[in-house]
Amino acid sequence: MRMRKVVGLAMWLAAGWVKRFRLKRLPILIQPPPLKIRVGQGQGWHNSVTSRPALRLLVGNDRRVYNPKIRFADGDVRVLNSTRYQTLTLFAYRILQVQLLRCIVIIGVPAEVKQDEYRVAMLPVGVEELTLRGHEVILQAGAGIGSGLADHAYLQAGAKLVSSLQEVYAQADLIVKVKEPQAEEFPLIRPGQTLFTYFHFAASRELTEAMVQADCNCLAYETLEDERGRLSLLTPMSEVAGRMSIQEGAKYLERPQMGRGILLGGVPGVAPAHITVLGGGVVGANAAKIAAGFQADVAILDVNMDRLRYLDDIMPPNVNVLFSDRHIIREQLKLADLVIGAVLIPGAKAPHLVRKEDLVLMKPGSVIIDVAIDQGGCFETSRPTTHKNPTYMVDDVLHYCVTNMPGAVGRTSTFALCNVTLPWVIKLANGIEQAVDSSPALRSAANIMRGKITNRPVAETFDLPFNE
DSSP: OOOHHHHHHHHHHHHHHHHTTTTTEEEEGGOOOOOOOOOOOOOOOEOOOOOOSSSSOOOSSSSSTEEEEEEETTEEEEOOOOEEEEEEOBBGGEEEEEEEOOOOOOOEEOOOOOOOOOOOOOOOOHHHHHHHTTTTTEEETTTTTGGOOHHHHHHTTTOOOEHHHHHHHOOSSSSEEESSSOOGGGGGTTTTEEEEEEOGGOOHHHHHHHHHHOOEEEEEEEOOOOOSSOTTTHHHHHHHHHHHHHHHHHHHTGGGGGGOOOOOTTTTTBBBOOEEEEESSHHHHHHHHHHHHEEEEEEEEEEEEHHHHHHHHHTTTEEEEEEOOOHHHHHHHHHSSSEOOOOTTTTTTOOOOBBBGGGGGSSSTTTEEEEEGGTTTTTTTTTBSSSSEEOOOOOEEEEEEEEEEGGGGGGHHHHHHHHHHHHHHHHHHHHHHHHHHHHHHHHHHHHEEEEEEEEEEHHHHHHHOOOO
């Protein structure tokens, strides 16, 4: 113990001598022994306090994950190359502090290429949060324009702008999007690259097989379940779509749009519209709330009695809740001026609650809004449409089946989405595989990992191999 104190005092005096006389080296006879410092993964400066023969830094398994920085007493700062283990012999009097810097994981935010999609997957504040943590964000120029977010706002937050979709995919480790990759994006996806977006695989075998062949990692917003079992990344867009369904239904019930010529709330002496909502989840509840505000007659159908009791407690008097079965559905089709399809089975294809032969029960000019079209639709006659060509007629019933309804209100939808996705993007940027392994929520979002389907409903939908 006494010997350690003597050595420590000598080293302190030697360091003071170096600082006072600004020496780069001590005379060889009084050079102290080198230090050995082992630093675990983490951020912040770590003072060098261990006196052992060599400096060894534990850097991490992934070359992009941690970059150690050494600050010396003479003001020199050195960043080591990222390898799993690096040994560096330095003299104790020169070492002041050791810092582990978070990696440089490159996050790419491409402009959405799906038709009539105006959302963007990241706000400028998200760029700022990620760059402050040592990451790099690459944004395709113009990606935020549809949401009223100019390029200069992203530049000020620290983003790097590139001109093309190809550059984003070529440079980024983690791609953050809003909608599923389109066919033109398939060849750009690299093996091992991670995509975090809405996929809705059950609606498209082509997309599922393309992502398997790309040997990439696909984390889907719509299947991420938080610790309370909520689909927290799907909820905000379900809220938007549910509210929009009534807005769009009101428009398409107008006669110039080929509707029945019905005003949702009616007027004194004239009955209001009858609206049937299939599904009492987030979409259905929001649709019913807005419809009730229009003073329409509303019926919500669901198979979960606990949910129906809850909705019965919170909904206004002009909303009725009904248990859903084939007889009730057919009865409601006879009454309905507007039918909202709001059914969801997480990760799986939506069931067809209304068959083609059921349409003859509906009034000519009545309207169907199939919000479930992202998952294949809950009407047998549904097929995907776009905002430019949103509707078509089958048996005198107007069908509205736009697959990205919230994209039409891009600014509202972008802010609502990014509010909930950013914390998960930050977790993924700190190490994708580690984040998925350690987080049950992110594991539930993992639909495809390294080209293998890891979501059972997706595998069962297309009769493809499932991997735990």
